[in-house]
Amino acid sequence: MSGHSKWSKIKHQKSTTDAKKGHVFSKLSRLITIAAKKGGGDPDSNFELKYSVNKAKSANMPSDKIENAIKKGTGELQGEKLEEILFETFGPGGSALVITGITDNTNRTSNEIKHLLSKNNSKLATPGSAIWAFGKDEKGKWKPKSTIDISDAEKEKLKQLIEAIEEQEDVQSIFANVTGFMSQDS
Structure with a gap:
């Protein structure tokens, strides 16, 4: 034994x-x-x-x-300098996504997010191109102004994309404008 x-x-x-x-x-x-x-x-x-x-x-x-x-x-304790980041992208079926995070190195995080998006057949959108589909609620969280319906196959691809993005350490939340999709607070 x-x-x-x-x-x-x-x-x-x-x-x-x-x-x-x-x-x-x-x-x-x-x-x-x-x-x-x-x-x-x-x-x-x-x-x-x-x-x-x-x-x-x-x-x-x-x-x-x-x-x-x-x-x-x-500022009472020394630590890494942290910054809030926001990424906009379009996912499967034309879904708009907002990715928020906190990082000590914006270049590293940007490159990692770009890599994850490209592996999942997506890419970063230009600032303002996806955020227009969202507003903030009373807690300051992004929520879609309106939602879209996508096929089950596209929902599965979106789920895979979100799971890949959630693995990135600096990502805090992911928001999408898809019907039936709940925001992901990592």
Whole structure:
């Protein structure tokens, strides 16, 4: 029975779980940092920060990591310089997509997004060409002004495209103007 210890099974499950948590915590930390940078470090006076902190708490993010992210945003702690990014593209069936993210290197992220789009037979759209199909709701999230219907085959291609984009670490959310499509908060 060599190699079948209980710890070896737990170790593999734990490493997978820890990797997923780390990915989620990294995205949430960036979201909190940007919110604190924009509106200050007080969640009571900064709605976006309060929303981000609540989202982090619901994901069981440790409070010390939340505090550090706020301090990075307010400049109390040194950290990487983060910027918000927005990409526009057209997907299968003429669907418009808005991809939002937070990155420390816009050139790297742009190139990675372009590569993912080209692998899925799509490309970046010129600024303003897809965003016109969206407006912002009361929480500041993009939502389609109107939706379009696409075939089941095109929906499957759109799903594959979105799954590929979600794998990119800097992507926060993906919005599409397709009927029945829910926004993807990574």
